[in-house]
Structure formats: C-alpha cells, structure tokens
Amino acid sequence: MSIQDEELYRRVLHKDKDALESLYDKYEKLLFSFSYKMTNNRELSEEVVQDVFMKLWTQKGTYDSSKGKFSSWLLTIARNAAIDLMRKKKETPYELEERDALQANEPSIEEMYEWKEEATVVRQAMTVLKEEQQRVIRLFYFDAKSHREIAERLELPLGTVKGRIRMALKHLQTEMIRREGGEERHE
Amino acid sequence: MSEKRCDMLIDYFNGQLTDEEEKQFEEHLETCESCQAELDEWRSLTEDLPYLSEPVEPESGMKDRVLSSIFDEEEQEETGNEQKNIEREQKKEEPVLFQPKKKRNWAVWGLAAALTASLIGNAAFLTQTPETVAPEPSEEEVVIDNLQQALTLQNPEGGEANGRASMVANDGEAQLVVQAEQLDALSGDEAYQVWLLEEGEPVRAGTFVPNEEGTGAVTYPMEGLQDRNWETLAITKEPGPDSETPQGDIVLASEI
Ligand SMILES: [Zn+2]
Numbered sequence: 001m002s003i004q005d006e007e008l009y010r011r012v013l014h015k016d017k018d019a020l021e022s023l024y025d026k027y028e029k030l031l032f033s034f035s036y037k038m039t040n041n042r043e044l045s046e047e048v049v050q051d052v053f054m055k056l057w058t059q060k061g062t063y064d065s066s067k068g069k070f071s072s073w074l075l076t077i078a079r080n081a082a083i084d085l086m087r088k089k090k091e092t093p094y095e096l097e098e099r100d101a102l103q104a105n106e107p108s109i110e111e112m113y114e115w116k117e118e119a120t121v122v123r124q125a126m127t128v129l130k131e132e133q134q135r136v137i138r139l140f141y142f143d144a145k146s147h148r149e150i151a152e153r154l155e156l157p158l159g160t161v162k163g164r165i166r167m168a169l170k171h172l173q174t175e176m177i178r179r180e181g182g183e184e185r186h187e
Numbered sequence: 188m189s190e191k192r193c194d195m196l197i198d199y200f201n202g203q204l205t206d207e208e209e210k211q212f213e214e215h216l217e218t219c220e221s222c223q224a225e226l227d228e229w230r231s232l233t234e235d236l237p238y239l240s241e242p243v244e245p246e247s248g249m250k251d252r253v254l255s256s257i258f259d260e261e262e263q264e265e266t267g268n269e270q271k272n273i274e275r276e277q278k279k280e281e282p283v284l285f286q287p288k289k290k291r292n293w294a295v296w297g298l299a300a301a302l303t304a305s306l307i308g309n310a311a312f313l314t315q316t317p318e319t320v321a322p323e324p325s326e327e328e329v330v331i332d333n334l335q336q337a338l339t340l341q342n343p344e345g346g347e348a349n350g351r352a353s354m355v356a357n358d359g360e361a362q363l364v365v366q367a368e369q370l371d372a373l374s375g376d377e378a379y380q381v382w383l384l385e386e387g388e389p390v391r392a393g394t395f396v397p398n399e400e401g402t403g404a405v406t407y408p409m410e411g412l413q414d415r416n417w418e419t420l421a422i423t424k425e426p427g428p429d430s431e432t433p434q435g436d437i438v439l440a441s442e443i
Contacts, residue, residue, distance in 0.1 A: 017254075017258065017396065018398060018399055020254070021254060024250060028245060028249070028250065029242060029244075029245065030237070032245045032249070033240040033241065033242050033243045034237040034240040036240070037237075037239070037240040037241070042243075042245075042246060045243070045245075046245065046246060046249055046253070049245070049249065049253055050252075050253045050257070053253055053257055054256075054260070057257050057258075068230075068234070069234075072234050076230075079237075080202060083201060083202035084202060087202065087203075115238045118235060118238040119238040119239065121235070122236065122238055122239055123238075123239060126239060140197070141233050141236050142236070144201040144203075145201065145203075146197070146198050146201065146203040147194065147195075147198050147201075147203070158194070159194075161197065162194075165229075169228075169229065169232035170232070173232050176235065
C-alpha cells in the first residue's frame with residue numbers, strides 16, 4: 001500500500017489541486033495505456049483519463065483502504081469508464097478478430113519502464129497460458145464483452161463461460177504465484 | 188430463477204446490463220453469497236491485468252486539457268452554470284497556477300506561465316528591482332507584441348507578499364497579467380481576487396489560488412476594459428471565487 005497515494009488522496013478530498021496533479025503525474029501513462037488497451041482509441045482513452053480524475057476531484061467515487069490498493073481502485077474506475085464510453089460511442093475503429101494482431105508490435109519488457117515491476121510477473125505468467133485461456137482473459141477483461149458474445153466467440157454454451165473465465169484467471173494466478181516464488185510482493 | 192440471476196454476473200462485471208437489470212442484479216447480489224464470492228475473486232484475480240498494457244504515449248497537452256477542464260467545470264458548477272464543455276477560448280477568465288520552478292510544457296498553463304516568466308524579466312528590468320526572481324530561461328517562444336504597463340504590487344500595510352501586474356498586448360489582444368509571491372495560504376473556497384478600480388468602483392479582473400509556495404498568477408483578457416481610466420489595481424483575499432464586490436482585506440495593491 002502506498003502511503004503516499006493515500007496522503008495525496010486525502011489532500012484531494014480537501015480540494016488540493018497540487019495533490020490531484022501529483023496523482024495525475026503518477027498515473028497518467030498507466031491509465032492512458034490501460035484505457036488504450038481496452039478502447040483501442042486514443043480519443044476515448046483521453047476521455048477515460050479525464051473521467052477518472054473528474055471522479056476523484058468531485059468525489060463521485062470514494063476510496064478507503066478497505067477497497068484494497070489505491071492504484072487498483074483507480075484502475076477499476078478507469079475500466080468502468082472505458083466500458084461506459086465504449087458503450088456510448090459504439091466506436092470500434094478496427095474490429096479485428098479481437099486484439100491478437102495488435103500483439104505483434106508489443107514492446108519488450110525493457111521498454112516498459114514505468115510499471116515494469118508489476119508487469120514482469122503477470123506478463124510471464126500470461127505467456128504460459130494456452131492461447132485459448134489468453135483469449136478468454138482478453139475477451140472477458142480487456143474487451144469487456146457480454147456473456148453472450150464471449151460464448152459466441154469461443155463457441156461455447158452460455159452456461160460454461162463463467163467456468164472458463166474462472167479457470168483461466170485461476171491458472172494465471174497460479175503461474176504468477178509460482179513466479180513470485182512465495183516472496184512478498186512489492187507494493 | 189436465482190440461478191438465472193447468477194448468470195448475469197459477467198454482464199454486471201462488464202457493464203453490459205441496462206440500468207433496470209443492473210438494479211435487479213444488485214438486489215440479487217446482496218443475498219447471493221456465491222455471486223459475491225465470485226465477484227470478489229474476479230476483482231482480486233484481475234488486479235494485475237492492467238499492467239499487461241503496452242505503454243502508449245498520450246497526446247501532447249493531455250495533462251493541461253484534463254486538469255483545466257476539471258477545474259473549469261467545477262468553477263462553472265459553483266457559479267450555478269450547468270453549461271458544460273464550453274470552449275476554453277470563450278472563457279473570460281483562466282486561473283493559472285504559476286509554477287516557475289518546474290519545467291512544464293502545457294498548452295494553456297504553459298503559455299500563461301511562459302508569458303508571465305517572460306514578463307518578470309521585463310518587469311525586473313523596468314523597475315530595476317535587484318531581488319526579483321531571476322527570469323527563467325524561456326522554454327517556449329512567446330511573442331509579446333507590446334508591454335504596455337508594468338506595476339509593482341505591495342501590501343499597503345507592509346508584509347512579505349509582493350507581486351507584479353502588467354498590461355500586455357499579445358497578438359493584438361490586451362491582457363492583464365498578474366503574478367504574486369509569498370501570499371498567505373488559503374483555506375476552503377477562499378481565493379485571491381484581482382480588481383481594477385475606476386473612481387472607486389471595483390471591476391473583477393481575475394481570480395487565482397496560489398500554489399504551496401504562495402505563488403500565484405492569473406491572466407485576464409482586457410477586452411472592452413482597456414480604455415477606461417483605471418486608478419488602482421488591488422488584490423483581495425475573498426471567501427469564495429465569485430465575489431462581485433471585494434469582501435476581504437486588500438493584500439496587494441498599486442496605483443496605476
Ligand atoms: Zn447469484
């Protein structure tokens with residue numbers, strides 16, 4: 001848990017513009033990149049970032065440490081904002097067969113300087129998963145597709161989708177834990 | 188029946204439900220332990236997934252756009268103006284945080300800051316005040332057509348606070364640029380308000396909130412206000428950003 005984040009958040013509640021700016025500086029790129037991964041659209045991604053900080057500033061969403069890490073909370077807000085905007089805009093600039101083609105120009109780990117530490121384990125774990133399970137996670141988490149659509153894409157009966165999601169996520173977690181080697185994680 | 192509700196969990200997590208369905212599902216969620224457990228599990232199992240995102244460089248100027256729209260919008264809400272997404276160019280007043288020590292490159296704030304930084308240099312030259320902040324090396328080319336007037340602002344009753352006010356014609360548009368240092372910190376909704384006085388009658392000419400170091404600045408378009416016989420420029424500490432007449436004490440002032 002970042003004490004610094006919590007302190008900044010507390011100051012934001014007291015309408016401290018500098019504190020909001022500090023949080024902005026810290027999370028801009030992560031939130032933008034995550035939004036882009038979800039929306040595939042730069043304009044929408046900027047709107048997502050704006051929504052997130054607007055919610056922070058106007059206190060439409062409130063955080064307390066019972067909700068887990070501040071960064072996770074912020075990323076959840078971003079995901080929900082991205083889903084909302086995608087639904088509103090119905091804008092899908094390139095409806096590829098999902099995102100597979102985009103993986104081609106994936107940067108190397110070395111380039112992922114800002115969230116390299118967090119990314120390393122999850123990225124390695126992801127590569128161990130079978131393509132099918134990676135696809136489940138993409139469709140479910142990043143594309144935020146509907147239950148029906150996930151079933152159609154995976155050619156599965158509706159009733160089995162939830163089980164597939166759970167299995168894929170559990171498998172990912174197992175691989176992550178193995179990589180972390182039981183060490184305490186840096187947060 | 189209940190199991191059918193449980194099947195809505197994916198669409199709930201992925202924001203695919205109508206408002207009505209969402210309400211129904213949230214009612215279900217309150218009593219369905221298996222949905223609660225599953226949802227918790229998904230939340231914790233997906234926590235690290237965002238870090239799979241490949242870094243993408245935001246459009247330049249995003250920070251300025253995002254932050255100023257947030258702070259602007261709130262100002263409009265405070266004044267009871269519901270209108271949203273006003274073009275920033277149309278706004279009469281643009282509060283500016285003056286950040287002389289940081290290298291910044293924001294479209295609007297950056298412009299104002301660079302404009303001000305440049306003016307400090309000019310003002311220092313004009314008034315020959317040796318302790319004036321050394322002008323920052325200019326990061327951006329800002330063309331100031333004409334520096335029409337520069338004033339040194341002081342507290343009539345003494346004190347550390349000081350500032351400068353300048354009238355500049357920039358691109359043919361007259362702007363009042365006010366910059367002040369060593370101001371007292373504000374609390375709550377308090378704001379510093381710039382006033383121009385003609386025959387003792389005050390007219391609002393910019394609002395600002397200083398940064399942690401007590402430095403603040405504001406630019407104010409002088410459209411329609413240029414040709415009046417201003418006698419005094421004053422800055423007061425106001426209980427809120429919307430005072431129509433000065434309510435607080437004068438903290439800085441100068442004869443014009
Ligand atoms: Zn249920």
